[in-house]
Amino acid sequence: MKEFTLDCMGEACPLPLMKTEKQMEKMEVGDVVIVQIDHSCAMKNVPEWARNQGYNVEIDEVDDGEWEVIIEKTK
Amino acid sequence: MKSFWDKLGKNEYYVALFKNPLTYVGGAILLAILQIALLASTGNPWGVSGTFANWGAWIYEALGGSVDKWFYFSSEGAQNTLNNGFLNDPGTMSNLGIIFGALLSALLASQFKFKKIKAMRQVVAAVLGGLLMGYGARMAFGCNIGAFFSGIISLSLSGWVFGASLLIGAFIGGKLLTRFFMG
Numbered sequence A: 001m002k003e004f005t006l007d008c009m010g011e012a013c014p015l016p017l018m019k020t021e022k023q024m025e026k027m028e029v030g031d032v033v034i035v036q037i038d039h040s041c042a043m044k045n046v047p048e049w050a051r052n053q054g055y056n057v058e059i060d061e062v063d064d065g066e067w068e069v070i071i072e073k074t075k
Numbered sequence B: 001m002k003s004f005w006d007k008l009g010k011n012e013y014y015v016a017l018f019k020n021p022l023t024y025v026g027g028a029i030l031l032a033i034l035q036i037a038l039l040a041s042t043g044n045p046w047g048v049s050g051t052f053a054n055w056g057a058w059i060y061e062a063l064g065g066s067v068d069k070w071f072y073f074s075s076e077g078a079q080n081t082l083n084n085g086f087l088n089d090p091g092t093m094s095n096l097g098i099i100f101g102a103l104l105s106a107l108l109a110s111q112f113k114f115k116k117i118k119a120m121r122q123v124v125a126a127v128l129g130g131l132l133m134g135y136g137a138r139m140a141f142g143c144n145i146g147a148f149f150s151g152i153i154s155l156s157l158s159g160w161v162f163g164a165s166l167l168i169g170a171f172i173g174g175k176l177l178t179r180f181f182m183g
Helices: A015-026 A040-052 B002-010 B012-019 B024-042 B049-062 B076-084 B090-108 B120-139 B144-153 B157-181
Strands: A003-008 A032-037 A056-063 A066-072
Touching: A003 A015, A015 A032, A015 A040, A015 A066, A015 B157, A032 A040, A040 A056, A040 A066, B002 B012, B024 B090, B024 B144, B049 B076, B049 B090, B049 B120, B049 B144, B120 B157, B144 B157
Parallel strands: A003 A032
Antiparallel strands: A032 A066, A056 A066
16 A cells, blocks of 8 residues: 655646556555646546546645645556 | 635535536537637637737737738738738637636636746747647648638538548657657
């Protein structure tokens, strides 16, 4: 059960999604990644992709235009 | 006052209308309706990049230059648009509408933010990408709006050709993105 942080601040789509996909590949089942984003379209496509994969997803709006997408690798 | 804003921020109608992104289908329906309104009110299908070329011409003329002899602006229609001026051009209005509309939607969602530039690489890519897009859009007489979106809804074959080329371009762009930004 490890926790990773993926800093995607200042990065435009589709980079946050591509980096998240790559990060999830490296992780074990049960690990959690916190993806930090400030690009509103990543706030849509990152959680959407993760939910389609069947992972647990939570979105936290940490500041104006800044989010943390918390993804748990469930399988 | 602060509690009012806190409460508003949690109001379900506010969140649904201003905060959460539209679904793709919702966005598509709005685009379809609004482009009909634009066509009906201005007589032209929606376009974006052509207007930027006119903005360039107006800026050049404001600085004392002249585009009268330029082939690109040689048609009567182009000359009329330029002579009517910046504020009388429907394209100018719709482009300003996009810019201020985007600003308004970010402000209403309380998501406005000055983003930091992470790497010089981003600046180079943005400038190069912008130049290529602008040049390509003018060579093709339209961008993904004027040539693709408006082309296809006008039942023009060129819109589909543009769409197929977009896919090829996006594929190559995706490879370049992986190569230069996924280190």
